[in-house]
Amino acid sequence: MSEAQLFEELAKAVYSGDDAKAVELSKKAISAGMDPLRAINEGLMKGMGRVGDDFSQLKIYLPEVMLAADAMKAALSILEPEALKRGGSAVQKSRVVIATITGDIHDIGKNIVAMLMRANGFQVYDLGRDVPIDELVKKAEEVKADFICASTLLSTSMPYMEDLIALLKERGIREKYLVMVGGGPVTREWAASIGADGYGDDGDEAVKAAKELLQRRVSQ
Amino acid sequence: MTSIWEVIDRTETGTFMEESDFDLKVVAKKCKDLVKEHDIRYDPKQIITSDNSLADDVFEAGLRLALEAGIYCIDTKRVVRFDDYELKEGIISAPRRLLIGQNKDSRILYARRIEDERAPIICGGQAGAAIPEEWYLPMSISYMKEPLIDMINNGGLAVVEGRKVRTKTPLEIQATRRELSMLREAARRAGRPGISLLAAESSVSAMGDLAIASDRYMRRTDSHLVALLNELKTDYDRISKVVNFYEYGANNVTLVDPIIGGYAGGPEGVAVCFVASFLLGRAMYGSDYHVCHPIHFKYMSTSAPECMWNLSIVGQAMARNAPSIIMGDVWTSAGAGSEMVFYETAANTITNVVTGSHPLGVSATNGKYPHASGLETRFMAEIAHAAVRSRLTRNTANAIVVELVNRYVDRQGKPDIGKPFPELYDTAKVIPKYEWNATYLKMKEEISQITGLKLS
Numbered sequence: 001m002s003e004a005q006l007f008e009e010l011a012k013a014v015y016s017g018d019d020a021k022a023v024e025l026s027k028k029a030i031s032a033g034m035d036p037l038r039a040i041n042e043g044l045m046k047g048m049g050r051v052g053d054d055f056s057q058l059k060i061y062l063p064e065v066m067l068a069a070d071a072m073k074a075a076l077s078i079l080e081p082e083a084l085k086r087g088g089s090a091v092q093k094s095r096v097v098i099a100t101i102t103g104d105i106h107d108i109g110k111n112i113v114a115m116l117m118r119a120n121g122f123q124v125y126d127l128g129r130d131v132p133i134d135e136l137v138k139k140a141e142e143v144k145a146d147f148i149c150a151s152t153l154l155s156t157s158m159p160y161m162e163d164l165i166a167l168l169k170e171r172g173i174r175e176k177y178l179v180m181v182g183g184g185p186v187t188r189e190w191a192a193s194i195g196a197d198g199y200g201d202d203g204d205e206a207v208k209a210a211k212e213l214l215q216r217r218v219s220q
Numbered sequence: 221m222t223s224i225w226e227v228i229d230r231t232e233t234g235t236f237m238e239e240s241d242f243d244l245k246v247v248a249k250k251c252k253d254l255v256k257e258h259d260i261r262y263d264p265k266q267i268i269t270s271d272n273s274l275a276d277d278v279f280e281a282g283l284r285l286a287l288e289a290g291i292y293c294i295d296t297k298r299v300v301r302f303d304d305y306e307l308k309e310g311i312i313s314a315p316r317r318l319l320i321g322q323n324k325d326s327r328i329l330y331a332r333r334i335e336d337e338r339a340p341i342i343c344g345g346q347a348g349a350a351i352p353e354e355w356y357l358p359m360s361i362s363y364m365k366e367p368l369i370d371m372i373n374n375g376g377l378a379v380v381e382g383r384k385v386r387t388k389t390p391l392e393i394q395a396t397r398r399e400l401s402m403l404r405e406a407a408r409r410a411g412r413p414g415i416s417l418l419a420a421e422s423s424v425s426a427m428g429d430l431a432i433a434s435d436r437y438m439r440r441t442d443s444h445l446v447a448l449l450n451e452l453k454t455d456y457d458r459i460s461k462v463v464n465f466y467e468y469g470a471n472n473v474t475l476v477d478p479i480i481g482g483y484a485g486g487p488e489g490v491a492v493c494f495v496a497s498f499l500l501g502r503a504m505y506g507s508d509y510h511v512c513h514p515i516h517f518k519y520m521s522t523s524a525p526e527c528m529w530n531l532s533i534v535g536q537a538m539a540r541n542a543p544s545i546i547m548g549d550v551w552t553s554a555g556a557g558s559e560m561v562f563y564e565t566a567a568n569t570i571t572n573v574v575t576g577s578h579p580l581g582v583s584a585t586n587g588k589y590p591h592a593s594g595l596e597t598r599f600m601a602e603i604a605h606a607a608v609r610s611r612l613t614r615n616t617a618n619a620i621v622v623e624l625v626n627r628y629v630d631r632q633g634k635p636d637i638g639k640p641f642p643e644l645y646d647t648a649k650v651i652p653k654y655e656w657n658a659t660y661l662k663m664k665e666e667i668s669q670i671t672g673l674k675l676s
Contacts, residue, residue: 063248103387155350155378
């Protein structure tokens, strides 16, 4: 199998959520002396890119996206250490801490955003639902996150998003993080009014906004 | 019926399971398998299908899902299951007729049939929205004073006496009581003191609900929503709401809002999940009726074609196999003040009334902005009554709905969100302003021509 063929098979394994196949192909790539970083970028990431595209067009659904993310994670556990061993640097990923905020247990929207961010190469720490703001901040500090993302379906949990930004300011660490907010009742105008850095009307827009924010930060 | 005591017992003794396993290995897998097994297919050209066998397949698959999956209790990580006898007992005992409201304002809310020729019950209000406290009263009056609106489901309060309401704080109690007080006051001012309410939207946890079980706020001829969480899940907050209303005696209503693209899969899996949710809602919550609210993963709106197909097929599946009272939500991408809101409202409403549900709306902008008023809900009522008067068949209704969809579907991603209530209405007199009324008259004429329905 040529390198191009193997990378394509790897992409297909990720797309179909076949973690055993993704691991097998990753091992094959290493034993054949292929560049693990290229296998990640031209195989795994390509597969996840297709997953994101097809999900946004409702050709596939959340369970398939989750399975694909699992397959990618399994393959990365083989390819990433090998990349490091060969003297390369670890794959640089932007870190995202995400949660459904205090008082709210509706998490499917947050799950979709988390999955799409993973599909787009972000390292996502999903803290779950009904998460107090200080836990979000604590985790962000611990993993040196780039983003803190908060979601809610309840208008009565939106004030906690304001509290989150206030807490970051209070601790003098507001500038360390890009804060994104979203969810059913959250509007672009409201996000701007509380001083959030980004907002997404849906999962696709959230990912797009995150990428733009990151680019802006890098170019500053 | 399974008693609420037994339900609580099962939340403590049911099979233990990790939530992610329930989501993926139970709900996602079973929905996918059942859709395949029953060969259920969504056809965007047949939003309102006349295929009875498809409706029956959806029902059969939904019943299987209800039996095999059960409901997951998040707090205990246990699955509450009901056997075939219990589910069918729930179907047989489900109310076909309910008296709602009081005195001259009372109505009979009933289980609609497919192509039912009876006038539907119109439930008006911007359900799901956070409405500013200072507009809440006049906005509610704008719905109550519309004679075609039979009952009210308006939004909740996110601010009370200038304080932002946070979930599970004392302000949730204040907000829920204030919501009910203002709805009662609006009903009195509109001369409809007995109008039935589907309310307590400010109660996102059980706290608010517990605080309004009194004739001063919520009467026994009123109703409140108890959601099933996505998908086929519940928690002790929801069950506490049920327990409270069981004894109090007002109506429990299952709010079911599965997400198209979520754990249940595409439109077909969501339809199966809907039927299972209604059957389980009846068995677990003892629900008196249900609200059908398919959510589009991108646009939210129930007026999206995939969502209307769900309203249609689920309404038909239930009407043919488990007659129940179902309110079908009318949530539009566009806001009041726009022209687009009329196309969406017309398509969504026709779909509902022809296929077994009563219309509930208009929740313009999906409740994201308080850009709503009584006028577009008057239009919803006029469309609903005209569709019934014209005795629309499913086939004719489908052609109309597909035609209407063409006029807005490309704009659902970037809709015209219209204007806030005070810009649309004279809030002192509570009458539509000239411009908004002119838009209504223009669109009413245009949609009458498109649909062939006499809307006067």
